[in-house]
Amino acid sequence: MGRTLSEKVWDAHVVRRADGEPDLLYIDLHLVHEVTSPQAFDGLRLANRPVRRPDLTIATEDHNVPTFDVDKPIADPVSRTQVDTLRKNAKEFGIRIHTLGDPDQGVVHVIGPQLGLTQPGMTVVCGDSHTSTHGAFGAIAFGIGTSEVEHVLATQTLMQARPKTMAVTVDGVLPDGVSAKDLVLALIAQVGTGGGQGYIVEYRGEAIRALSMEARMTICNMSIEWGAKAGMIAPDETTFEYLKDKPHAPQGADWEAAVEYWKSLATDADAAFDREVVIRAEDIAPFVTWGTNPGQGLPLSANVPSPDDFETETDKVAAERALEYMGLTAGTPLREIKVDTVFLGSCTNGRIEDLRAAAGVLAGRKVAEGTRMLVVPGSGRVRLQAEAEGLDAIFKDAGAEWRGAGCSMCLGMNPDTLAPGERSASTSNRNFEGRQGKGGRTHLVSPLVAAATAVTGTLAAPADLEPVDVVVPENV
Amino acid sequence: MDAFTQHIGTAAPLRRSNVDTDQIIPAVYLKRVTRTGFEDGLFAAWRNDPEFVLNQPEYDGVSVLVAGPDFGTGSSREHAVWALLDYGFRVVVSARFGDIFRGNSGKAGLLAALVTEEVVEQLWATVEQDPGTKVTVDLEAKTISAGELSAPFEIDDYTRYRLLNGLDDVGITLSHEADISAYEATRLAFKPATLPAKA
Structure with a gap:
């Protein structure tokens, strides 16, 4: 019988397989950031162990860095210490690092693809759950904890039980004005936050094939929000086109060999998945969450639900608690919910196409009175590209704040946070309480x-x- | 890591589902560069609420947490496990765990015991009726008992073996160094590197 994409990539990375033990998997790329790595480097020092493959490791600072005054020392001394610790560790262990001000500094899941370091058929890990983003290239990519970060630094491998396989097939064509984010939010609302647990998911079908690489990254990024081990999309011409001429893409004869190998990774016609989910793209509409987990979402045209709308006692209680926390009343049209802050950015939606999409709407318009909008590019390079295209001017003219690169308000670890009771519309990935x-x-x-x-x-x-008459820059 | 064979202690009922790792410890508490000292961040938002279960005097000194389904979803932060350990928990019981959280627990020496929702309900009822009930978690036998209740729990065999023996993963893997080197010799030449190859 044939094998699926994920089985092929998994099998190609097994260093050691033994009865009663998880597989020992080789890791092709390890991304490191300041928050989940200091204790791992301490562990290496204590055991007097080197980093086995600094040449397969790259570090950047993203979670805990400010998005303004980035040319000045970080004001918060605790944050500064954490960032300095990463810089010192990178130097001591010989790891390449992109620091604040460098064009390749930014959200770790934005810089891997932009450098061409994320490629089909690889295994990619990082001490961050949104590592699933890199699955858009046909890589097995997943988040790990700090103990595992130390394990990968020391051995370039991880012990992993082989997950089951799932196919999510999206048939048809997405309606106009409906994006990858709407699709994945609708999927999570259907399958639930635990629906993917124990599976590597392959997203396939006509609507997935039609997506750009950046949109595919948005889908794979959110795989963790429904509990999947990883999400993947088979590499195709869209993937190759994106990768060609990226700084770390294979060159010359290597490129030809690589493309041939990458094409061999697609799921075989006679392969079987352990579970299959089918979605019709035509059924998807702009989607928003109303609650405190990513599965609590509805089409924008709906009303805030009532706890009575849910079947199980667990879901009823969860809905009741979520409505209370969110300060919402059942029956209110979602379109009537007033928002204080709009956040555009993150590893989910902080890439150039996301900025272009938003700028296309904001051109010739103004941010509403009493609303603030933060635009945080995913990396220094995304910021430079946006400025070259004039997008920064559109955002600033509309009254939005144009910031430096980082995770920013996605997780509120830096100074970009909501005040108690404040409400945001956010292009990020988690609506958890206090996130x-x-x-x-x-x-x-x-x-x-x-x-x-x-x-x-x-x-x-x-x-x-209301329509506006404006001349929109080329790419928008 | 210390070996884990059996644990006996009192338990707190956490009647919530989808307790993600941002609830277990918010991001602002992740700035420390040490592996300890995260106790103050545990359930930080809820600790201000006098009604919160861990603020009830009858649950002082608990070491077993019994939680609703989908405990530990979301962020990969191992700090969530460290915060639970720092507070004094040794065992978390739930009907569903976030994958990364469960993996992190096994690495750091916190036992994540998977049971059915019925067992969670029974444990809640037992420890709410008598908060002093001793809960016994036996990793050798894979059972959890409290009062009249005795039920099996699930944990993957390899994590159980490592916890029972207090083994360090990195040490085990480095004993397979020859396998790793042999694999490296076969890697495809066009795979990317972040640094120029060493001369």
Whole structure:
């Protein structure tokens, strides 16, 4: 019988297989950041162990860095110590690092692909759950804890039980104005936050094939939000086109050999998945979350649900608690929810296409009175590209704040946070209680919905806006 | 890591589902560069609420946490496990765990015991009726008992073996160094490197 994409990539990385033990898997790329690595480096020092493959390791600072005044020392001394610790560790162990101010500094899951370091058929890990992003290239990519970070640094391997396989097939064509973010939010609402647990998921079908690499990254990024071990998309011409001429892409004869190998990775026609889910792209509409986990979402045209709408006692209690935390009343149209802050950025939606989509909506329009909008590019290079295209001017003219690169308000570890009770529309990935600041309330949205919401001050899609006459820059 | 064979202690009922790792410890507490000292960040937002279970005097000194389904979902932060350990927990019981959290628990010496939702309900009822009930978690036998209740729990065999013996993963893997070197010799030449090859 044939094998699936994930089985082929997994099998190609087994260093050792023994009865009663998890597989020992080789890791092709290890991404490191300041928050989940200091204790791992301490562990190496204590045991007097080197980093086995500094040439397969790369570090950047993203979670805990400010997005303004980045040319000055970090004001918070505890944050500064953590960032300095990463710099010292990188130097001591011979690891390449991209620090604040460098164009390749930024969200770790944005810089791997932009450097061409993420390629099909690889294994990629990082001490961050959104490592699943890199699966968009047909890589097995997943987040690990700090003990595992130490394990990979010391051995370039990980012990992993082989997950089951799942196919999510998205048939048909996404309607106009519906993006990858809407698709993945709708999927999570259908399957639940635990629906992917124990599986590596392969996203396939006509609607997935039609997505750009950046949109595919948005889908794979959110795999962890429904509990999957990893999410993957088979490499195709879109993948090769994206990778060609990236700084670390194979060159010349190596490129030809690589493409031939990458093409061999697709799931065989006679392969079987342990579970299959089918979704119709035509059924998807702009989607937003109303609750405190990413599965608590509905189409923008819906009303806030009532706990009575749910079947199980667990879901009823969860909905009741979520409504209380979110300060929402059942029956309120989602479009009437007033938003204080709009956040555009993160490893989910902080790439150039996301910025273009939002700028296309904001061109010739203004951010509503009483609403603030933060635009945080995913990397220094995304920021430079946006400035070259004039997107920064569109954001600034609209009244949005144009910031430096980092994770920023996605997790509220730096000064970009919500105040207690403040409500955001956010293109990030988690609407957990307090995620963006203690007491903050988060609605997850696409970049298009984020931009339209900034204009109206209430949850909205671009189709809700009055038309404007503007000359929009080329790529937008 | 210390070996884990059996644990006896009192338990706290956490009647919530989807307790993600941001709830277990918010990001602002992750700035430390040490492996200890995360106790103050545990359930930080809820600790201000006098009604919160860990603020009830009858649950002082608990070492077993019995939680609703999908405990430890979300962020990969191992700090969530460290915070639970620093507070004094040795065992977390739930009907579903986030994958990364469960993996991190096994590495750091916290036992994540997977049981059915019925067993969670029974444990909640038992420890709410009598918070002083001693809960016995036997990793050798893979059973959890409290009062009249005795139920099996699931844990993968390899994690159980490592916990029972207090083994260090890195040490085990480095004993297979020859396998790793042999694999490295076969890696495809076009795979990317972050640094120029060493001369």
